[in-house]
Amino acid sequence: MGFFERYLSVWVGLCIIAGVALGSLFPNVFSAIANLEYAHVNLVVAVLIWLMIYPMMIQIDFSSIKDVGRKPKGLLLTLVINWLIKPFTMALLGWLFFKGIFADWVDPQTATEYIAGMILLGVAPCTAMVFVWSHLTKGDANYTLVQVSINDLIMVIAFAPITGLLLGVTDITVPWDTLLLSVVLYVVLPLVAGVVTRKRVEKKSEAAVTALIERFKPFSVFGLLVTIVILFALQSQTILAKPQDIVLIAIPLLIQTYGIFAIAYFFAKKLKLPHNVAAPACMIGTSNFFELAVAVAISLFGLHSGAALATVVGVLVEVPVMLSLVWFANRTRHWFGPA
Numbered sequence: 001m002g003f004f005e006r007y008l009s010v011w012v013g014l015c016i017i018a019g020v021a022l023g024s025l026f027p028n029v030f031s032a033i034a035n036l037e038y039a040h041v042n043l044v045v046a047v048l049i050w051l052m053i054y055p056m057m058i059q060i061d062f063s064s065i066k067d068v069g070r071k072p073k074g075l076l077l078t079l080v081i082n083w084l085i086k087p088f089t090m091a092l093l094g095w096l097f098f099k100g101i102f103a104d105w106v107d108p109q110t111a112t113e114y115i116a117g118m119i120l121l122g123v124a125p126c127t128a129m130v131f132v133w134s135h136l137t138k139g140d141a142n143y144t145l146v147q148v149s150i151n152d153l154i155m156v157i158a159f160a161p162i163t164g165l166l167l168g169v170t171d172i173t174v175p176w177d178t179l180l181l182s183v184v185l186y187v188v189l190p191l192v193a194g195v196v197t198r199k200r201v202e203k204k205s206e207a208a209v210t211a212l213i214e215r216f217k218p219f220s221v222f223g224l225l226v227t228i229v230i231l232f233a234l235q236s237q238t239i240l241a242k243p244q245d246i247v248l249i250a251i252p253l254l255i256q257t258y259g260i261f262a263i264a265y266f267f268a269k270k271l272k273l274p275h276n277v278a279a280p281a282c283m284i285g286t287s288n289f290f291e292l293a294v295a296v297a298i299s300l301f302g303l304h305s306g307a308a309l310a311t312v313v314g315v316l317v318e319v320p321v322m323l324s325l326v327w328f329a330n331r332t333r334h335w336f337g338p339a
Contacts, residue, residue, distance in 0.1 A: 008221070012323055015228040022229065023236025030233045039177035040295035045230060046185045051223035053131045053186065055216035057194025058209065059141035071143070074277040078147050081264045081285035082125040083158060089260065090122025091115070091166045093252040102248050110306045114249055117297050117310025119166045122256070123159055125151050126287035128186035129322070130280065132224060133287065136326045139280035145191070147284055152183050163296070178295040228319055235312055242309070249313040257321050261286040275336035279329040287322055290315045
């Protein structure tokens with residue numbers, strides 16, 4: 001690992017502090033950045049995530065994707081965790097904490113909205129950042145692509161019904177423009193660019209492909225760190241204005257994230273998955289498609305609602321937590337058999 005990758009958690013911590021400070025000092029600058037969006041997708045963040053993902057897409061070898069079907073256990077694990085476990089455990093934890101443990105600290109209406117925001121996070125599995133987590137755990141890039149693609153297809157069908165069931169409402173309006181635009185920006189475009197680049201470089205040699213991937217690594221780290229600064233800067237006012245509520249929301253979200261990862265990792269080991277399949281499978285089930293969750297929360301409950309705040313806290317919690325899980329997955333590589 002390079003110097004920046006080795007101390008990535010340190011850089012992330014510094015970027016979180018820098019983001020909150022910059023957002024407080026220069027709110028107008030980040031307000032302008034926040035307004036650069038289409039269909040609730042921030043275009044600046046989209047470019048940075050694209051910068052993170054593109055080098056990983058160069059690793060995709062389409063000639064090897066056909067072999068993914070011979071190892072269906074990893075796909076099955078991802079689908080069971082994402083669609084049969086995660087949404088329901090998130091709803092249960094939200095109800096347990098905000099209708100029970102924290103009931104005296106939050107008014108009933110706000111508590112209900114916080115639960116709704118948590119549910120929206122639970123029903124939206126990750127699309128973009130999982131490529132980063134897969135890369136950091138040396139995951140199988142081809143397998144990760146297939147896992148993400150299948151999840152995206154299921155999300156188109158299952159997101160609204162599961163969300164409606166858990167929220168107890170039937171008139172959910174799925175922002176299809178957000179969903180489709182995010183898939184195009186975060187999966188389709190970088191994939192096409194990565195495949196075209198790989199085909200061109202492969203004409204020279206496989207060593208040239210490896211060298212190119214290594215050359216792009218600093219750009220991936222740069223994209224991740226700048227994204228963190230911007231996300232925390234955009235939410236700095238909320239973080240400073242409602243620190244208590246953010247802590248209350250973060251507690252069940254942390255339990256959910258670590259709990260889902262533990263369940264997925266346990267079954268990945270029981271299924272005897274290779275580590276380069278197990279780690280990304282667990283990361284997909286653990287992380288969230290926060291753009292979609294935030295967009296739906298705003299459209300259903302309003303920009304300044306408790307539901308919108310809960311989805312934003314999900315964004316704040318995710319990056320540091322996922323980095324800790326990347327560290328854990330790398331340290332426990334020896335628990336799994338060879339690829």
